Amino acid sequence: xxTQSAAGSRYRLFLERFPVRxxxxxxxxxxxxxxxxxxxIATLRAGRFSGEVWANLFISGVARGSVYAIIAxxxxxxxxxxxxxxxxxxxxxxxxxxTAYFVAVGLASKGxxxxxxxxxxxxxxxxxxxxxxxxxxxxxxxxYRPLRGAPRLVPLITAIGASLFLQYTxxxxxxxxxxxxxxxxxxxxxxxxxxFPVQKVHLISILGAVALWLVLFxxxxxxxxxxxxxxxxxxxxxxxLMGVDVxxxxxxxxxIGGALAGxxxxxxxxxxxxxxxxxxxxxxxxxxxxxxLGGIGSITGAALGGLILGILETVGPNLFxxxxxxxxxxxxxxxxxxxxLVLVLIFLPGGFLGAPDDKSRA
Amino acid sequence: MSHLLDVKGLSIRFGGVQAVNKVDxxxxxxxxxxxxxxxxxGKTTLFNIIxxxxxxxxxxxxxxxxxxxxxxxxxxxxxGMARTFQSVRLFNAMTVLENAMVGQHTRTKAGVWGALTRSxxxxxxxxxxxxxxxxxxxxxxDRLSGREDALASDLxxxxxxxxxxxxxxxxxxxxxxxxxxxxxxxxxEKDGLISQIGRLRSELGYSIILIEHDMPVIKSVSxxxxxxxxxxxxxxxxxxxxxxxxxxxxxxxxxxxEESHL
Numbered sequence: 001x002x003t004q005s006a007a008g009s010r011y012r013l014f015l016e017r018f019p020v021r022x023x024x025x026x027x028x029x030x031x032x033x034x035x036x037x038x039x040x041i042a043t044l045r046a047g048r049f050s051g052e053v054w055a056n057l058f059i060s061g062v063a064r065g066s067v068y069a070i071i072a073x074x075x076x077x078x079x080x081x082x083x084x085x086x087x088x089x090x091x092x093x094x095x096x097x098x099t100a101y102f103v104a105v106g107l108a109s110k111g112x113x114x115x116x117x118x119x120x121x122x123x124x125x126x127x128x129x130x131x132x133x134x135x136x137x138x139x140x141x142x143x144y145r146p147l148r149g150a151p152r153l154v155p156l157i158t159a160i161g162a163s164l165f166l167q168y169t170x171x172x173x174x175x176x177x178x179x180x181x182x183x184x185x186x187x188x189x190x191x192x193x194x195x196f197p198v199q200k201v202h203l204i205s206i207l208g209a210v211a212l213w214l215v216l217f218x219x220x221x222x223x224x225x226x227x228x229x230x231x232x233x234x235x236x237x238x239x240x241l242m243g244v245d246v247x248x249x250x251x252x253x254x255x256i257g258g259a260l261a262g263x264x265x266x267x268x269x270x271x272x273x274x275x276x277x278x279x280x281x282x283x284x285x286x287x288x289x290x291x292x293l294g295g296i297g298s299i300t301g302a303a304l305g306g307l308i309l310g311i312l313e314t315v316g317p318n319l320f321x322x323x324x325x326x327x328x329x330x331x332x333x334x335x336x337x338x339x340x341l342v343l344v345l346i347f348l349p350g351g352f353l354g355a356p357d358d359k360s361r362a
Numbered sequence: 363m364s365h366l367l368d369v370k371g372l373s374i375r376f377g378g379v380q381a382v383n384k385v386d387x388x389x390x391x392x393x394x395x396x397x398x399x400x401x402x403x404g405k406t407t408l409f410n411i412i413x414x415x416x417x418x419x420x421x422x423x424x425x426x427x428x429x430x431x432x433x434x435x436x437x438x439x440x441x442g443m444a445r446t447f448q449s450v451r452l453f454n455a456m457t458v459l460e461n462a463m464v465g466q467h468t469r470t471k472a473g474v475w476g477a478l479t480r481s482x483x484x485x486x487x488x489x490x491x492x493x494x495x496x497x498x499x500x501x502x503x504d505r506l507s508g509r510e511d512a513l514a515s516d517l518x519x520x521x522x523x524x525x526x527x528x529x530x531x532x533x534x535x536x537x538x539x540x541x542x543x544x545x546x547x548x549x550x551e552k553d554g555l556i557s558q559i560g561r562l563r564s565e566l567g568y569s570i571i572l573i574e575h576d577m578p579v580i581k582s583v584s585x586x587x588x589x590x591x592x593x594x595x596x597x598x599x600x601x602x603x604x605x606x607x608x609x610x611x612x613x614x615x616x617x618x619x620e621e622s623h624l
Contacts, residue, residue: 224467224484224488224491227456227460227463227464227467228464228467230453230455230456230460231453231456231464234453234454234455234456235451235453237435238451238453239453239464240434240435240436241435241436241439241445242436242439242464242465242467242468242529242533243436243439243440243467243468243469243533244464244467
């Protein structure tokens with residue numbers, strides 16, 4: 001072999017091995033990072049927003065992220081045990097919040113919302129959670145159980161069908177109009193933390209979500225049913241061999257994911273005050289994004305993903321886009337949310353806490 | 363003495379392959395039975411039939427007085443049969459203790475609400491499960507007991523095999539079916555395994571059926587050896603009888619191997 005041909009083959013080898021895909025991806029990342037950084041610097045230079053505004057944006061981001069996180073738990077639990085994405089989960093969330101609306105109206109007409117806010121809020125949580133739980137369990141029984149063992153594309157398509165079915169069923173039940181939730185005076189306004197005013201609804205959403213997350217974590221990690229859920233998620237056959245009732249465990253998983261979605265629905269209406277039969281769509285997709293961002297199948301990941309997404313949604317558009325001269329950047333929140341989904345899928349398919357090599361089991 | 367497990371005329375066919383053909387097989391209480399045979403002889407298939415993973419085309423199976431034909435694996439676990447797998451199948455994302463605790467689930471039945479509301483009954487049951495799990499782990503000494511909060515996936519290979527046996531013990535079985543328990547173990551670990559299998563019977567009263575390729579292990583632990591080839595039972599008897607059987611030597615070891623292996 002002569003030197004010349006060796007050099008030639010080395011050149012060809014370089015061409016063959018040049019990581020085109022990786023190069024393009026890194027370039028893309030750099031462009032996005034540059035755009036974000038340039039926009040941020042311009043925004044901060046312009047000084048249109050005070051520190052207090054940023055702090056408020058941040059807190060409202062944490063609040064909405066908390067709600068995403070709790071909905072995301074439903075996706076992550078079901079994925080963890082069945083390896084399917086329950087795309088109808090957003091509708092499970094809607095079903096509870098929408099049904100609880102009528103209870104809230106009833107309570108409001110009796111003056112309960114003013115006179116007994118804590119009991120009323122408790123009732124709303126229970127009603128919403130139970131309805132969502134029921135819908136989730138029915139969904140499992142009717143739409144997913146017959147398809148167990150089918151290729152994973154099949155339940156995915158079913159989920160989309162079930163999602164539309166539920167939307168229009170509830171449209172039939174409750175009508176097509178958006179309805180404003182009755183206000184609960186006790187949770188309007190702000191609380192002073194130190195000397196900093198924080199909206200009550202933000203604080204309640206955050207604390208409520210933390211409590212729900214802790215309860216779920218405790219169930220999964222410390223109780224018998226949690227152990228059974230993890231066992232079924234890992235090896236259904238062996239779990240059954242060891243006396244775990246697999247069907248009951250799966251029903252329980254859907255039920256608890258649904259109950260969490262119902263509770264999240266009440267937190268959501270505290271923040272956004274409105275229900276409509278399509279209200280599950282965006283929160284559902286965003287919670288799914290949060291679950292993927294954190295690493296689907298991971299409970300901690302769902303919380304992390306939800307918070308990051310919520311904060312990016314509220315702070316992001318104002319920070320990245322406002323300074324870049326984009327008009328009314330908050331209209332572009334979905335671009336931030338779903339842009340993140342795409343970026344995560346490209347650069348970090350396993351999310352922050354997921355195991356990417358585990359996806360083969362899906 | 364009536365047999366603990368009594369299998370007669372067991373056959374199963376996969377497409378054109380007669381994987382198990384009219385096998386008669388039994389195990390008595392307190393007996394250790396070794397199953398040997400070359401790769402593809404039908405040993406694991408036999409296990410899969412006995413433990414309910416496959417249902418046989420023909421044959422009868424009586425376990426502890428129950429007709430077990432057609433029963434699901436979990437029903438068999440409840441009757442007192444537990445097994446391990448050739449490729450260890452632990453819950454890798456769970457801790458050592460939790461793996462053993464799941465073994466107890468077949469013996470206990472706290473409902474979902476009990477588990478969530480933490481009733482005193484559930485709590486004491488959960489304590490009992492944990493205690494029993496610690497007990498079976500302790501059988502293997504410090505290797506498992508000392509690491510009860512480690513993830514199963516973090517254990518050394520031999521310890522993973524031990525944990526799988528511990529999990530099977532935690533089901534409160536009468537009969538343990540061990541599928542190649544010595545696979546992948548070094549000589550020292552095999553010696554440990556041999557003594558543990560002996561103690562499983564002498565101290566804890568288990569009956570054991572084991573599939574094993576490792577002849578010294580089979581020789582040391584088995585009361586009786588059953589040799590399979592091409593899905594059929596060639597012979598059975600003591601290790602010395604089986605190991606000198608001409609058919610076994612030809613089928614399993616090859617003619618030339620007689621001297622070097624036995």
